[in-house]
Amino acid sequence: METMGVSRGAWVGVAVRLWVLGWMLALVGLSVPVQAQNLVIREALVTQENPDGRVGRPVLRNVSLPHDWAREQPDFSGVLTYSASFDLRADTLVVPDGLLGLYIERACTNVEVRLNGHVIGRGGRMSEPVTRNCYRPFLFALPSGLLEPSGRNHLDVRVVGFSAGEVAARQRAGGLSVLEVGSYDQLRARHDRALFWNVTVLQIGAAVLSVMGLFMLGLGWIRRSQPVYLYFGALLIGWSLVSARVWWSDIPLTHAAAEVLIGCLVAPVTAFAILFLQRHAGLRYRWVDIALWMQCLLVPLSLALAGRQRLFEVMNLWFAIFTLEVGVASVDYLIQARRAQRTSWRGVAAVMILAVLAAVAELGLQRGWLDLPNRHLVHFVMPVLMLVVAVQVLREFAQALRVAETMRDELERRVHERTVEIERSYAHLAELRIEQVAEAERKRIAGDSHDDLGAKLLTIVHTSHDERIATLAREALEEMRLSVRGLTGKPVRIADALADWRAETVSRLSQAAVQVEWVSAHELDERNLSARAYVQTTRILREAVSNIIKHSGANACTIRCVIDDNDFHLVIQDNGKGIPMELDGRLDRGHGMASMKRRAKQLAGQCLVESGPGFGTLIRLTLPL
Numbered sequence: 001m002e003t004m005g006v007s008r009g010a011w012v013g014v015a016v017r018l019w020v021l022g023w024m025l026a027l028v029g030l031s032v033p034v035q036a037q038n039l040v041i042r043e044a045l046v047t048q049e050n051p052d053g054r055v056g057r058p059v060l061r062n063v064s065l066p067h068d069w070a071r072e073q074p075d076f077s078g079v080l081t082y083s084a085s086f087d088l089r090a091d092t093l094v095v096p097d098g099l100l101g102l103y104i105e106r107a108c109t110n111v112e113v114r115l116n117g118h119v120i121g122r123g124g125r126m127s128e129p130v131t132r133n134c135y136r137p138f139l140f141a142l143p144s145g146l147l148e149p150s151g152r153n154h155l156d157v158r159v160v161g162f163s164a165g166e167v168a169a170r171q172r173a174g175g176l177s178v179l180e181v182g183s184y185d186q187l188r189a190r191h192d193r194a195l196f197w198n199v200t201v202l203q204i205g206a207a208v209l210s211v212m213g214l215f216m217l218g219l220g221w222i223r224r225s226q227p228v229y230l231y232f233g234a235l236l237i238g239w240s241l242v243s244a245r246v247w248w249s250d251i252p253l254t255h256a257a258a259e260v261l262i263g264c265l266v267a268p269v270t271a272f273a274i275l276f277l278q279r280h281a282g283l284r285y286r287w288v289d290i291a292l293w294m295q296c297l298l299v300p301l302s303l304a305l306a307g308r309q310r311l312f313e314v315m316n317l318w319f320a321i322f323t324l325e326v327g328v329a330s331v332d333y334l335i336q337a338r339r340a341q342r343t344s345w346r347g348v349a350a351v352m353i354l355a356v357l358a359a360v361a362e363l364g365l366q367r368g369w370l371d372l373p374n375r376h377l378v379h380f381v382m383p384v385l386m387l388v389v390a391v392q393v394l395r396e397f398a399q400a401l402r403v404a405e406t407m408r409d410e411l412e413r414r415v416h417e418r419t420v421e422i423e424r425s426y427a428h429l430a431e432l433r434i435e436q437v438a439e440a441e442r443k444r445i446a447g448d449s450h451d452d453l454g455a456k457l458l459t460i461v462h463t464s465h466d467e468r469i470a471t472l473a474r475e476a477l478e479e480m481r482l483s484v485r486g487l488t489g490k491p492v493r494i495a496d497a498l499a500d501w502r503a504e505t506v507s508r509l510s511q512a513a514v515q516v517e518w519v520s521a522h523e524l525d526e527r528n529l530s531a532r533a534y535v536q537t538t539r540i541l542r543e544a545v546s547n548i549i550k551h552s553g554a555n556a557c558t559i560r561c562v563i564d565d566n567d568f569h570l571v572i573q574d575n576g577k578g579i580p581m582e583l584d585g586r587l588d589r590g591h592g593m594a595s596m597k598r599r600a601k602q603l604a605g606q607c608l609v610e611s612g613p614g615f616g617t618l619i620r621l622t623l624p625l
Contacts, residue, residue, distance in 0.1 A: 038103075038182030041065065044082035044157070066106070069174035070164035075309075076174070077166055079126070082157040086181055088149050100142040101184030103191060105177040107159050108134035109255070114156040115146050126160050128254045134172045135198050135246050139191040141184055155179065162255055166308055168263045168315040170366050172245075199247045205383035206240040206247070212390050213237035219397065231276040232393060236386060238269035243379050256311075260303050263315045267299040270322040274329040280393075281336040316366050323359040330356060351385045358382065491528035494568075498525075498561060501538065505545055509557055512549040514574075520561035529568070533623060536599040537570070540607065543592040544572045544619050552576025552617060563625070567605075570621040579611040596621075 043062040069076060102113060102120075110131045112122035121140040124131025147153055161174020180187065216233030223229060242265050245251075251258045271292035278284060299318055306314045330352040358381040502518050509516045529537070548554055554576030562569040593609055596619070600607035605623035 041179035044084040047081045049079040066177045074164045077163045085152045099184040101187040102140045103180040103187040104138040112158040137194045209236045210240045228279040235272035267296040277333040281333045492534040494525040515556045517558045572619040
């Protein structure tokens, strides 16, 4: 199963590489001019049509082609007629057995061609809603019946376009490229190639992104707790709609309405991109969410206030803001991804850097800072980058599925283990019953010992005239009481235990003329110690105090009690002479050290002893609560 997963991942990687290579070849193909032995018309006489459709006075100077309205006539919107002529007797137009054609690389927004006064073709509607062919090349056949084989032939190219201020991108401002007359078959091959790279490739990319976006929306609907898929799916579909302005010629809207609509779509696409980056990094800033959706309302409001003639300036300002926002969100994402030590953060970083660079380059093209091909660079780069990110998201989703399957298998295994444990627990019911009976018997013995043996020892303490016998009886009585408490199994509050230990320890050491410093900040602790832990700790503390009194020769002692969430710590330190070296360096051979360590070990704790001649003795007791 793992091998199949690796194979699928390898095939996906190969597909992505082939896709990227194809798009790179597309960009190279767009930038390399095609050499053809055709007549290239680079000058034309321009006439401007009046609003009522009549032809006005010709311009007195020739216009060089290509003619870019954004530079030479930035405020003009309407129809310009470019008049030019060519002579079939020229050597470059010798076509023995073929049809002549006219190739126009760009005529924005639409074009109509007349040959010797006759209309031979147009790209679509020349009035609102105008057919939008700014990204499409044109090829018109020149009928031999309309040509003058022995004289000059006149071409009138009517171009309807809009001023630079009325478009959201410079590529859609009015203009006309050079005119090429040559073999129709040769020009057709060139036309088809340019149409494929300029339009068809983007249509395929939009279709792929749309399908991927719908798939992501489906994943988001299934996993509504993870909105990252919803945002990414909306981003893919939104970008497909924005890129439709490149290949959708006959939009059933006026020019102004279409430009405003496309411009307004960029704001939610930017919002989806930023929200995707934040959710993918596990981030959520509520103020950012509110600001992004408020921005979607501000874009159409700003366009309405600016007016039709300032659409370009306003949209380019918004585009710069969008680029900055996505750049900041990308940096924030990369910082978080690197902190989380994600293995794919470098690849995603490269994708984001390329995306931001493409957006900056497009902004430079719009402002005239860069002299790039008159095409949208972002429309060629973004689909590739989005596809790479989509593949990465799908890989993460597949990995999450594998993790979920592993967790499900682990859960089934644990359920099986718990079932076996439950079955075993039934077998232990009898043992538990026996244990309960034993517990009751221990309590009975403890009660009898307390009532019988305790009473007798107490009588000896009060009636004996021998101080030594009375002391032994008193110690035996205390040990009996401690044993009884251990037998009863009743837990002891930590605060009560500390009070008992402090009272007993201070009393014994004071009687032995040893100064005591008791340090504890847990006199009000409401937690409990088990009866066993209380008994064993009491015995360890008594043994330590006895060693101080009998063997250490100390005159001062410090006892610190520290209790944290999981452990109880008791530190006993004296300033005595320490344990002699005659014990061969093994501190547990004398002074009851072995019993102290054994008792601590029985409670799953430890008792450490540090000592040296002349440096006193330090005992560290650590017990789990």
